[in-house]
Amino acid sequence: MDVVKICAMALIAVLAVVLLKETRPELAVVMTVCTSILIVASAVDNLFDVVYSFYRLSEQSGVDKQSLSCVVKIIGIGYIAEFANNICVDANCKSIGDKVLFASKIAIALTALPVLTQLFELLRGFLL
Amino acid sequence: MDITIIFKIAAIGILTAVSGMLLKKANREEIATLVSIAGLILALVLVLDMIVQLFDAVKGLFEL
Numbered sequence: 310m311d312v313v314k315i316c317a318m319a320l321i322a323v324l325a326v327v328l329l330k331e332t333r334p335e336l337a338v339v340m341t342v343c344t345s346i347l348i349v350a351s352a353v354d355n356l357f358d359v360v361y362s363f364y365r366l367s368e369q370s371g372v373d374k375q376s377l378s379c380v381v382k383i384i385g386i387g388y389i390a391e392f393a394n395n396i397c398v399d400a401n402c403k404s405i406g407d408k409v410l411f412a413s414k415i416a417i418a419l420t421a422l423p424v425l426t427q428l429f430e431l432l433r434g435f436l437l
Numbered sequence: 438m439d440i441t442i443i444f445k446i447a448a449i450g451i452l453t454a455v456s457g458m459l460l461k462k463a464n465r466e467e468i469a470t471l472v473s474i475a476g477l478i479l480a481l482v483l484v485l486d487m488i489v490q491l492f493d494a495v496k497g498l499f500e501l
Contacts, residue, residue: 329450343484347487
């Protein structure tokens with residue numbers, strides 16, 4: 310789905326959200342959630358080949374699979390947390406959005422842990 | 438997964454708003470609130486399977 314269609318969909322959805330905002334505020338939130346999902350779903354399809362070419366390139370460059378999957382996982386966690394946070398801020402529940410970001414930071418730190426321990430082993434091997 | 442779902446939710450919103458006003462005129466307050474709740478549930482059901490579909494795709498993509 311090319312960018313023009315996505316922009317047209319976003320504009321139509323914004324009109325619908327504004328229309329729904331004063332008569333049915335809760336449906337306006339449902340409309341924002343549904344539009345962001347639609348746009349992201351159409352964008353995710355061509356994200357697949359980006360990630361797979363990322364993997365192929367890394368195999369040739371000899372980066373080991375484990376740290377690379379950590380990188381991809383962290384990108385995914387960051388992305389989903391951003392998605393949920395934006396929707397929460399839209400429905401002006403900023404505090405819930407911040408909690409989501411806080412939890413995702415912890416999840417990112419958790420997935421980055423093995424890479425960190427690997428790094429420290431490497432450094433200890435050099436220095437000692 | 439296309440634009441018709443936006444029109445569906447907008448239609449639900451407009452229908453519930455109009456029917457709510459009509460019911461309020463006919464002093465049926467409780468039915469008006471029931472209609473608005475039913476509209477909300479219908480919209481949520483529509484959006485729910487899209488959310489599940491998107492999150493499965495993202496999970497598969499990033500191996501979460």
